[in-house]
Amino acid sequence: MADRRAQLVTRVRGMLSEALGATRHRLAVADAELAAARDRLARVQHAAAAVPEKVGAQRDRRLAEIDARHTARIAELARRAVDAARREAPGAASADWAQWTATPAGRGETPGAVRVGTVRIPGAEPVPALVPLLDAGHVHLSGDGADGGAAVVPALLLRSLGRADPGAVRLFGYDPEHLGGGLAGFAPLGTAGLLTFVGPGGLGRLLDDLVEQIRRINETVLAGEYRSLRELAAATGRRPEPWRVAVLLGGDELSRHERGQLDRVVRTGAACGVHLVVRGVPVPDDPTVTRVVVGPDGARVGGPPGLPVTLDPPPPATLVTETCRQVAARVNAGPPPAPFTDLLPPPEQMWREDSSTGLTAPIGEGPHGRPVLLNLGDYPPHALIGGPSGTGKTNLIFAWIGALASRYSPAELEFYLLDFKEGVSFARFAQGRRDPSWLPHMRLVGINVNTDREFGLALLRFLAEELRRRADAAKKHEVTKLAELRAVDPTGHWPRIVAVVDEFQALLAGRDVVAREAADLLEDLARRGRSQGIHLVLASQDVRGIEALWGRPALVAQFTLRIALPKALRILAERNDAAQSLPRHHAVVNAESGLVEGNEVARIPSASDWDAWSELQHRLWRMRPADAKPARLFDGDAIPRLADAPDFRALTPPEGDGVPRSPVALLGEIIDVQARSAALRLPRAPGRNLAVLGTRVDEACAVLDAAARSLARQHRPGTARYSIACLDPDADPAARELYADLADDAAWYDDETVPELMAETAAALDRPGTPATPHYLLLYAVDAAAGRLAARVGGRTGLEHLRRILHDGPERRTHVLAWWRGVARMRVDLGGPAARTDQIGAWVALDVQGGELGSSLYPGSGGPDWYPRPWRGLFFDRAAHRTGQVIIPYGPSA
Numbered sequence: 001m002a003d004r005r006a007q008l009v010t011r012v013r014g015m016l017s018e019a020l021g022a023t024r025h026r027l028a029v030a031d032a033e034l035a036a037a038r039d040r041l042a043r044v045q046h047a048a049a050a051v052p053e054k055v056g057a058q059r060d061r062r063l064a065e066i067d068a069r070h071t072a073r074i075a076e077l078a079r080r081a082v083d084a085a086r087r088e089a090p091g092a093a094s095a096d097w098a099q100w101t102a103t104p105a106g107r108g109e110t111p112g113a114v115r116v117g118t119v120r121i122p123g124a125e126p127v128p129a130l131v132p133l134l135d136a137g138h139v140h141l142s143g144d145g146a147d148g149g150a151a152v153v154p155a156l157l158l159r160s161l162g163r164a165d166p167g168a169v170r171l172f173g174y175d176p177e178h179l180g181g182g183l184a185g186f187a188p189l190g191t192a193g194l195l196t197f198v199g200p201g202g203l204g205r206l207l208d209d210l211v212e213q214i215r216r217i218n219e220t221v222l223a224g225e226y227r228s229l230r231e232l233a234a235a236t237g238r239r240p241e242p243w244r245v246a247v248l249l250g251g252d253e254l255s256r257h258e259r260g261q262l263d264r265v266v267r268t269g270a271a272c273g274v275h276l277v278v279r280g281v282p283v284p285d286d287p288t289v290t291r292v293v294v295g296p297d298g299a300r301v302g303g304p305p306g307l308p309v310t311l312d313p314p315p316p317a318t319l320v321t322e323t324c325r326q327v328a329a330r331v332n333a334g335p336p337p338a339p340f341t342d343l344l345p346p347p348e349q350m351w352r353e354d355s356s357t358g359l360t361a362p363i364g365e366g367p368h369g370r371p372v373l374l375n376l377g378d379y380p381p382h383a384l385i386g387g388p389s390g391t392g393k394t395n396l397i398f399a400w401i402g403a404l405a406s407r408y409s410p411a412e413l414e415f416y417l418l419d420f421k422e423g424v425s426f427a428r429f430a431q432g433r434r435d436p437s438w439l440p441h442m443r444l445v446g447i448n449v450n451t452d453r454e455f456g457l458a459l460l461r462f463l464a465e466e467l468r469r470r471a472d473a474a475k476k477h478e479v480t481k482l483a484e485l486r487a488v489d490p491t492g493h494w495p496r497i498v499a500v501v502d503e504f505q506a507l508l509a510g511r512d513v514v515a516r517e518a519a520d521l522l523e524d525l526a527r528r529g530r531s532q533g534i535h536l537v538l539a540s541q542d543v544r545g546i547e548a549l550w551g552r553p554a555l556v557a558q559f560t561l562r563i564a565l566p567k568a569l570r571i572l573a574e575r576n577d578a579a580q581s582l583p584r585h586h587a588v589v590n591a592e593s594g595l596v597e598g599n600e601v602a603r604i605p606s607a608s609d610w611d612a613w614s615e616l617q618h619r620l621w622r623m624r625p626a627d628a629k630p631a632r633l634f635d636g637d638a639i640p641r642l643a644d645a646p647d648f649r650a651l652t653p654p655e656g657d658g659v660p661r662s663p664v665a666l667l668g669e670i671i672d673v674q675a676r677s678a679a680l681r682l683p684r685a686p687g688r689n690l691a692v693l694g695t696r697v698d699e700a701c702a703v704l705d706a707a708a709r710s711l712a713r714q715h716r717p718g719t720a721r722y723s724i725a726c727l728d729p730d731a732d733p734a735a736r737e738l739y740a741d742l743a744d745d746a747a748w749y750d751d752e753t754v755p756e757l758m759a760e761t762a763a764a765l766d767r768p769g770t771p772a773t774p775h776y777l778l779l780y781a782v783d784a785a786a787g788r789l790a791a792r793v794g795g796r797t798g799l800e801h802l803r804r805i806l807h808d809g810p811e812r813r814t815h816v817l818a819w820w821r822g823v824a825r826m827r828v829d830l831g832g833p834a835a836r837t838d839q840i841g842a843w844v845a846l847d848v849q850g851g852e853l854g855s856s857l858y859p860g861s862g863g864p865d866w867y868p869r870p871w872r873g874l875f876f877d878r879a880a881h882r883t884g885q886v887i888i889p890y891g892p893s894a
């Protein structure tokens with residue numbers, strides 16, 4: 001039992017000690033936790049004690065950061081504002097007075113706002129304070145400062161003047177208190193009509209005037225198409241109206257009417273370029289009004305309350321007067337030329353027009369900025385241009401040609417141009433050495449034709465022929481007009497033709513055959529050209545030119561389009577003197593035969609200077625069709641070269657070994673449209689000899705030289721003989737050069753040997769049969785050999801031999817091409833004054849009067865209408881001509 005008890009006790013004890021052990025352990029853990037918690041508490045308490053100090057530092061740092069960012073932002077915004085202001089108000093609109101100069105805005109650009117001071121922003125760079133005025137609104141100044149903002153007025157005006165082209169800003173001053181003293185510096189503008197002062201009591205009239213201008217501009221300039229002049233300028237690049245700035249500086253209280261008018265100007269002026277700068281007169285509120293208020297603590301602009309602004313000092317007085325003087329001088333010197341590009345369509349629109357029914361192109365700008373158009377078609381068909389020398393006829397012709405050539409392709413329009421005055425400006429239409437381009441529409445350019453009226457005639461004949469061709473084609477197709485012909489023959493080449501003749505009176509001067517034929521041709525072309533698309537444009541600086549036409553009312557009546565340059569006389573109808581008061585570079589365009597009601601005034605752009613013109617010509621030249629050829633250039637001052645002559649180049653020997661049946665001797669260039677050569681045929685027929693008559697050595701040598709060289713081109717070497725006899729030492733170099741070039745086929749004779757030549761040649765004629773080899777005798781100054789030839793050789797004199805050769809030679813292929821230094825001398829050689837001359841079948845007269853060529857050398861009596869002139873000859877071939885033909889001898893070939 002005891003054991004059991006003891007066992008029980010031991011077990012209980014064991015359990016108790018286990019429980020104690022566990023308790024002790026838990027206690028120890030609890031103790032440790034307590035200590036850790038205490039430790040945490042102590043740390044938390046310690047940390048908590050440090051918090052307020054840290055938070056404060058952080059807040060301060062943040063605040064500093066925000067501050068710095070704010071300052072940087074303001075600086076950045078200020079910088080951007082400065083940049084924007086620089087763009088909005090460049091150059092004269094905002095420059096400091098020390099560096100200030102006028103910088104007008106470009107075409108179509110708005111002048112922008114102008115600076116009056118700087119916005120006060122602490123800590124940032126100064127930002128210009130801008131006030132919109134031109135094309136934008138009005139400025140009202142007020143305040144109680146010393147001058148109440150008066151210093152702002154000259155700054156506003158000077159900056160505005162500097163942003164516009166000279167003359168584009170007009171000022172109106174109303175200053176009843178200081179009688180204009182407030183605007184004294186601007187007085188020089190008055191000399192150019194750019195500043196008008198209105199006296200006390202004149203405000204009502206001034207406002208009425210401005211309202212009237214606004215009404216007119218709205219009605220006729222903007223005409224419902226644009227909302228403002230600013231919009232018009234942006235769309236067209238043109239500014240047809242000036243800005244009108246009225247400066248109203250105080251005065252009595254406004255009447256009701258004046259207040260009403262002022263309200264109207266405020267509300268509607270800005271769109272029409274009418275602006276107010278007002279001080280001392282109340283102005284109604286309107287979005288277009290910017291107020292500048294000067295208070296005791298500085299100025300404020302805009303608002304209210306408005307931006308605080310430090311106003312600029314007024315511009316130095318000398319700067320104001322000097323600028324105004326310069327502006328006035330520029331305006332008094334006349335308007336600057338309008339740019340030629342105003343007349344041209346944009347490049348992608350070029351050559352898009354159709355000329356079937358007519359030709360239409362602008363020639364300049366009308367008073368309201370609208371283009372003034374010139375038409376050529378059924379009505380009006382032809383134009384007459386008049387104006388004294390230097391008033392711009394040539395320029396107008398360039399402008400018109402440019403405006404047309406840029407609209408119509410060469411398939412639609414061709415030009416023929418003739419200039420009877422001296423000068424080469426029209427030469428640039430043709431290909432030149434300096435500039436390879438040409439105007440693709442130009443078919444013919446005649447310059448320096450002042451003495452060669454025949455060239456004018458040739459042009460008219462050519463046009464008459466073209467008229468006939470068109471009329472025939474129209475008849476064939478049973479139509480009457482060009483438009484119809486083009487419709488039924490769409491593949492045909494039927495461009496409209498515009499023929500311009502400058503100083504055309506030269507063509508009609510005198511009472512000779514040229515004048516008569518020219519007038520007849522002109523009349524016919526003018527009458528019938530209209531329906532066939534051939535249009536004449538005649539220009540003259542000379543009233544006489546017009547008078548030459550006036551004698552032919554039927555001709556004048558066709559020229560219904562009249563263009564009068566300043567001071568032109570008799571171009572417009574009798575009582576229409578609009579041209580007398582035209583400013584320079586303007587023209588009256590009148591499509592009603594000059595009647596007053598047809599007047600339209602146009603400002604003509606400058607088109608004739610090299611740069612403006614050549615840019616267009618190069619563009620059109622690059623657009624030319626692949627087969628386009630340059631215009632024929634006829635220059636009356638140029639000497640043509642045989643080697644360049646198409647007829648000369650076309651000459652060749654006949655096929656096989658034979659000789660040509662009818663060789664031709666080319667003598668010079670004919671004055672005609674195609675640069676053909678005057679050709680003398682030398683078949684085996686009586687009289688086929690040539691006499692060159694006159695004392696001019698160079699021309700005579702040139703004619704014989706061209707004749708011989710062109711003949712030589714038709715004969716193979718060894719198949720023709722050339723006997724050259726030179727009896728004038730001055731002709732020696734030319735004759736010897738020819739001799740050298742003809743080489744083995746040529747023989748040389750001089751004073752001593754010429755009788756032999758005659759005797760031998762005459763003897764050859766006695767031989768039976770016709771020689772196979774032609775023999776050409778080229779006799780230079782043959783009359784100088786008269787003494788030698790008077791001597792007998794083999795029973796006959798040399799002169800008798802010569803007469804025999806002239807008489808019988810041609811039929812036996814022996815032709816004389818001889819130069820006599822006078823008609824009388826030739827007659828003596830032929831047997832005396834009464835001798836027959838029919839063996840001289842053709843002649844070229846140089847310095848020989850027409851009268852000397854009468855009896856037996858020329859049909860009819862009295863001889864041809866010929867007056868000698870340098871480097872020209874009159875060619876007459878009795879086998880081919882009815883009248884003489886003026887030729888230009890070819891120049892030296894080398």
Ligand SMILES: Nc1ncnc2c1ncn2[C@@H]1O[C@H](COP(=O)(O)OP(=O)(O)OP(=O)(O)O)[C@@H](O)[C@H]1O
Nearest residue numbers: 337388389390391392393394395541585604605606
């Ligand atoms: N619309 C214009 N704008 C600017 N300059 C012009 C204008 N018209 C003519 N001019 C200039 O005036 C000068 C004379 O012009 P132009 O040669 O056209 O006159 P013109 O009447 O043909 O004279 P002339 O009969 O003596 O040849 C030229 O220097 C020309 O550049």
